[in-house]
Amino acid sequence: MKNSNLGAWLAVILGALYFLMPLVATFEFSLRLKRDEYSFEAYRIVLSDPVFQSAFTYSLVLAIVTIVIGILIVVPTAYWVQLRLPKLRPVVEFITLLPLVIPAIIIVFGYIRMYNTSSFLPLTQTVLGTDILLSFGYVALSLPYMYRAVETGMRSIDVGTLTEAAESLGAKWPTILLSVILPNIRSAILSGAFLTFATVIGEFTFASLLNRPTFGPYLQLIGAKRAYEPAALAIIAFVITWACMGLLQVAGGAARHANGAKK
Amino acid sequence: MSFLEIKDISKNYGANAVVRNVDLNIDKGEFISLLGPSGCGKTTVLRMIAGFETPTQGTINIDNEDITTINTARRNIGMVFQAYALFPNMTVANNIAFGLKIAGRSSAEIKMRVAEMLDLVKLPALGDRYPYQLSGGQQQRIALARALAISPRVLLLDEPLSALDAKIRVSLREEIRSVQRKLGITTVFVTHDQEEALSMSDRVVVMSEGRIEQLGTPLEIYNQPRTRFVASFVGTLTILSAKIIDSAARRLTICDQPVKSKLSPEGKTGQEISVALRPEAIRIGKPGANSNNLNANVIDINFLGSIMRVKVRCGTQDILLDMFNQSKGKPPAIGSAVTVSFEPDDLVILNA
Numbered sequence: 001m002k003n004s005n006l007g008a009w010l011a012v013i014l015g016a017l018y019f020l021m022p023l024v025a026t027f028e029f030s031l032r033l034k035r036d037e038y039s040f041e042a043y044r045i046v047l048s049d050p051v052f053q054s055a056f057t058y059s060l061v062l063a064i065v066t067i068v069i070g071i072l073i074v075v076p077t078a079y080w081v082q083l084r085l086p087k088l089r090p091v092v093e094f095i096t097l098l099p100l101v102i103p104a105i106i107i108v109f110g111y112i113r114m115y116n117t118s119s120f121l122p123l124t125q126t127v128l129g130t131d132i133l134l135s136f137g138y139v140a141l142s143l144p145y146m147y148r149a150v151e152t153g154m155r156s157i158d159v160g161t162l163t164e165a166a167e168s169l170g171a172k173w174p175t176i177l178l179s180v181i182l183p184n185i186r187s188a189i190l191s192g193a194f195l196t197f198a199t200v201i202g203e204f205t206f207a208s209l210l211n212r213p214t215f216g217p218y219l220q221l222i223g224a225k226r227a228y229e230p231a232a233l234a235i236i237a238f239v240i241t242w243a244c245m246g247l248l249q250v251a252g253g254a255a256r257h258a259n260g261a262k263k
Numbered sequence: 264m265s266f267l268e269i270k271d272i273s274k275n276y277g278a279n280a281v282v283r284n285v286d287l288n289i290d291k292g293e294f295i296s297l298l299g300p301s302g303c304g305k306t307t308v309l310r311m312i313a314g315f316e317t318p319t320q321g322t323i324n325i326d327n328e329d330i331t332t333i334n335t336a337r338r339n340i341g342m343v344f345q346a347y348a349l350f351p352n353m354t355v356a357n358n359i360a361f362g363l364k365i366a367g368r369s370s371a372e373i374k375m376r377v378a379e380m381l382d383l384v385k386l387p388a389l390g391d392r393y394p395y396q397l398s399g400g401q402q403q404r405i406a407l408a409r410a411l412a413i414s415p416r417v418l419l420l421d422e423p424l425s426a427l428d429a430k431i432r433v434s435l436r437e438e439i440r441s442v443q444r445k446l447g448i449t450t451v452f453v454t455h456d457q458e459e460a461l462s463m464s465d466r467v468v469v470m471s472e473g474r475i476e477q478l479g480t481p482l483e484i485y486n487q488p489r490t491r492f493v494a495s496f497v498g499t500l501t502i503l504s505a506k507i508i509d510s511a512a513r514r515l516t517i518c519d520q521p522v523k524s525k526l527s528p529e530g531k532t533g534q535e536i537s538v539a540l541r542p543e544a545i546r547i548g549k550p551g552a553n554s555n556n557l558n559a560n561v562i563d564i565n566f567l568g569s570i571m572r573v574k575v576r577c578g579t580q581d582i583l584l585d586m587f588n589q590s591k592g593k594p595p596a597i598g599s600a601v602t603v604s605f606e607p608d609d610l611v612i613l614n615a
Contacts, residue, residue, distance in 0.1 A: 169362030
C-alpha cells in the first residue's frame, strides 16, 4: 500500500519535472534580457511590437471566424445526423477525422492547386480570397475537435424527444435549434470552440504556405532572429493555451453539473 | 360524428407492417387507452396522431379536419413523453410558457396561464426551479402542464408513468384522470400496464401485432375478453380446453365433467374449444343452485397478501382461483380433494 503510494508520487513528481523544467527554464531565460537582473523587458518588447500586435489580432479574428463557420456547419450537421440519419454517423465521423490523417501540408498544397490564380475559383488572387481560403482551411483542420465535442454534447441530451416535445408545442426548426438544442449543448460547443481557438492561434503550415501574417509564422520569424523574445513569446503562447484549457474546464464543469443534476 | 377519427391507418417500414388497418373513433372528452405489449404498434398509432410518423395508408381527422399530412407544429396537440422531455435549459415556468410564446401570446397572458397551469398540477411554488431540481413525478406533472398550457385539441400521453416508481405512478394516474375530467380534453393514453389502462380509461383498445384485438369499456375488456390474446394479456386468467356436448343447450365438459355456459359455443358436438376463467370467479365449495361444479385436487397455494391464489388440478388441467385471506377461513391443505364452483356467466368462450 505504502510502496504503491510512493511509486505513484514518484511518477507524478517525475512527470511534473519533465513538463515544468523546460517551461521554468524558458521563463527564467526570457527574464534575462538585461544583464545581471531579471526583468520583463523581453515581454515589453514583444508586446509593444506592432507586428506582434497585428499578427496576434489577425489570428484572433481568424480564430473567431473559424469558430463561427465551424459552429454553423457542425451543429446542424450533427443534429441532423443524430435525428434523421443515424446510419450516416460512421461516414460523417470518418470525414471529420480526415484532417487528423492527412497532413496539413498536403491539404494546403491541394488548396493551392485547386484555388490558384489560373483555377476556376482563383481565391488566392486576392487577399480577401486567401483569407477566406485560410479560414475554411482552419474549419477543416479543427473539424475533428468541433464535431467530436458537439456530437458528444448532443448524445448527452435526448435530442429526438426534445425536438418532438418542441414540435408538439408548435415550434419550427429554427426555433428548436436556437432555443432548445443550442442552449443545451452550449458547453460542448464552447469546448469545441476553445480547441479550435488553440489550433488556429498556433497554426503554422497553412498560414506560411498561403503567405498570411498570422501568429504562427511570426513566432517562427522571431525565433530565427532573436534570443530572448522567442522565449517570452513561447511563454505568452503557453499562457494563452492554458487560459483556453482553463475556460474549457469551467465549461466542462458546468456541463457536468447540469448532467449530474438531471438524473 | 366522432371528434378524433382514425380511418383504416396502416404503417409499414419496408416489408414490416407495424400498424395494420386500425379504425378508431374517439368522442370529444373521451379518455382512450391503447394497451398492448411492446411492439404491438400502440406507440406508432399515437405518433401518427401526433404527426411524428406519416401513415402509409389511411387518414386521421380531428374535429372534421384531415390532419394526416399536416406538420406536427400546426396540429395543436399536447404530448407527454415517457422521458418527461422538459427543456433542461429553461425553468419550469419557461417550459410551460414555451408553447404560448411560440403562439405569440402577450406576456401578461402567458404569466397568468403559467400560474393557472401550475395550480392545475398542484405545484404552484415551483415556477422558478429547473427541471433537474425536481423529482420524476414533479417533472412529469410539469410536462403535463406544459402540454395543456396551449389548450390542445387532443392530449396524447406516451407511457407517461412508466419511468416512475409504483407509489407515484398510482397517485399520478389519479391526478391525470382528474385533470382530464376537469378540462374535458380528448385524451389518448398509451400503456403496456393493464392496471393503468383499466383504471383510467373510458374505453380501452387492446392491440397486438399492429391490429386492434378488442375495443371496449374496461369492464367489457376484463369480463368478456373476445380473444385468447386479450384474455391472457388482461388480468390473470386460466385458459382451459373444453368439449362441446350440446351447442344449443350450452352444455360442455371440462376435464370430462359437465358444465354450462351463458353463451352458446360455436362448433360441432365433440369439438374442442378454448374457454377462460378468472381466478376471482371461482370459489371452493358453496355450490349454488345453477353453478358449475368441478371436482379437483389442491396442488399449490400462493400467499399474495389480501388474497391467496390456489392452484387446483382437474384431470390434466390446472385452474387458478382466488380466496380472500380471512382470519376465519383456513386455506385447504395441499393434496386435498375439493369441489370448485363458478357461475355459467363467468365461463368465457374464446373465439381465437
